[in-house]
Amino acid sequence: AIHLYKTSTPGTRNGAVDSQVKSNPRNNLIYGQHRCGKGRNARGIITARHRGGGHKRIYRKIDFRRNEKDIYGRIVTIEYDPNRNAYICLIHYGDGEKRYILHPRGAIIGDTIISGTEVPIKMGNALPLSAV
Numbered sequence: 244a245i246h247l248y249k250t251s252t253p254g255t256r257n258g259a260v261d262s263q264v265k266s267n268p269r270n271n272l273i274y275g276q277h278r279c280g281k282g283r284n285a286r287g288i289i290t291a292r293h294r295g296g297g298h299k300r301i302y303r304k305i306d307f308r309r310n311e312k313d314i315y316g317r318i319v320t321i322e323y324d325p326n327r328n329a330y331i332c333l334i335h336y337g338d339g340e341k342r343y344i345l346h347p348r349g350a351i352i353g354d355t356i357i358s359g360t361e362v363p364i365k366m367g368n369a370l371p372l373s374a375v
Contacts, residue, residue, distance in 0.1 A: 268303055268322065269333060272343055276302040276326070300325045306334075306342040309358040309369040314338055318354045318367075321346055 282291030358369035
């Protein structure tokens with residue numbers, strides 16, 4: 244379901260958010276990322292002005308290889324990943340493993356995905372290039 248904002252400021256006008264998006268990451272799939280930068284030199288002194296702060300972010304480990312072959316997985320949550328400006332989804336595989344993947348456009352919570360060589364060509368499934 245799509246939640247529409249009530250307009251209280253010009254920034255919230257015509258705004259909407261999907262209520263299926265969760266924001267509580269799995270503890271064994273995240274780790275703290277050391278972020279220094281922001282206009283500082285090697286001593287940590289600010290050299291470029293007006294580059295400050297930002298919200299604290301944690302890094303989510305994404306499975307780009309998709310090497311769980313011929314095991315069905317179910318999409319459990321859809322989350323926003325602040326490190327890559329994209330949505331990711333948590334997959335529970337049939338053998339009990341949990342992984343994050345990039346969210347396939349159009350996939351919803353409860354969909355099943357699979358990766359392998361003899362899988363149907365469908366949104367979210369992963370095939371090697373030799374099988375396409």
